[in-house]
Amino acid sequence: MTEIPLILLLFIFVLACFIGFELISKVPPTLHTPLMSGANAISGITIVGALLVTGTDGGLVTQILGVAAIIFATINVVGGFMVTDRMLEMFKKKEDKK
């Protein structure tokens, strides 16, 4: 991967934090639970790191840690998105009732 200087990474980090603050600040309480669960699924992005660690031809220890990380992260990602969808599926307005 292309090496990016640390200071630039920090810059990206801070900017992303600001975006996160802005995105969430105006959410109605109705959606707090699905939002928490959806955001939680996104934090499973660490699966990308788990793939990179596991895929490299490291030693046995690296492999074991990597696979454990993949399992944990996949549970977070798959479960998180699915359960959020299950919750949101039920949010209906009065008009759209069958």
Added chain:
Amino acid sequence: MSQFLPDSIVAFLPDAIQLIYFVSKAFFIRGLKLLGSPATARKGNQLAAIGMFIGIIITLFDNQIISFEWIIVGVLIGSIVGAVLAKKVAMTSMPELVAVFNGFGGGASALVAWGELSRFTDPSIMGTSSLITTGLSIFIGALTLTGSFIAFGKLQGFISGNAITFPGLNFINIGSMIGVLVLIGLFTFDPTNQTIFWVILGLSLLIGITSVIPIGGADMPVVISLLNSYSGLAASMAGFVLGNNLLIVSGALVGAAGLILTQIMCKAMNRSLTNVIFGSFGGDSSSGTGGNDGGDKTVRETSAEDLAIQVAYASKVVIVPGYGLAVAQAQHVVKEMAANLEERGVQVKYGIHPVAGRMPGHMNVLLAEADVPYDQLYDMDQINPEFASTDVVLIIGANDVVNPMSKTSPSSPIYGMPILNVDEAKRTIVFKRSLSFGYAGIDNPLFYDEKNQMFFGDAKKSLQALNEALKDL
């Protein structure tokens, strides 16, 4: 997967991966934005899922990845476990499930950092900054893992929902946290030292336990929200370790979003975050029952028939649902009753306290499951001015969120928490199994108010009886 591609494409691959990562990030940002409105929320979640999917797929083309057997095994196991959990869980157990998923996410980030560290026989070539973020990633990830599982245990009832604490625990916790940070500093100078590493890991796991154990059950929503923020931060730190900006950005987004949500929760309970973390209240009966001067403690009971008449001839009824309603699985019966009342021309509204249920917005999800349209649900600020003109308030399985002690008794642990001002209504009916205390573990003078009537029994059975009585009217 890059070995299967012709060299001409491989040369562009690093740039292509970075570009696709941008697309992935854009999906996350757009997804989070859409999650903020009821009409678009589902689409937002799907967008975020797509972003995750393309992020994962393109990563497989990274030339760092050369073996796939273990990846496939891991992804398969994780997908099956995650899918089964997501499909099977009851909506009432949503807080537990989010806590568990969250714990796994945090644990995964710690493992990623640890795995990366384990690739080097001499980790000092990783450089000081990478070693620091490795340490932080393991610290935050590990404490998220154990903290989330303690929160899960408390919600599930495996661990007492009461605040378990002893004098000095806060100092031990703060001391351990400072200790871990110092050790991470030492670790960067001596990264081959196994002892330092194991102490960092062990202490981090321990801090997760000892910092959640002293927090009372009533504060679990705040804790889960905060741990959610931590798991994002842990992912972001793992991104620094790997120099992967997709992890850094997505983790930071979640970290910031979780923090905002935590703040909203704290505001709803009129408590500061430090108070929640270090205050240890809940179940502390010695300070909670202040104001019981042994005066009039009689309660007035009501029956299904009597209540049916009261609500059927009211012009406005507000339903205040609490977690007890969900436990009794009474959402559908409530909906049925509300429909019956509406047919009779009674105006029905639901007043939802921000911390009703055990997670912000949890009650909304439970009512949505029962097909209650979300435009009938009113926030605390919207419904409070309406109580004065309300004939009957039905408080079903809620307790602490309508406890007037938060306004009258400065010695009460919930003093200052904004509540639903149900005592302004002409009549309040409390559906409750017994006169036991609520989640916060304190008595409720509302039960003894002369405008209040108690309807004892299981919420679902009581409501069914009420529905029957309404039909007979």
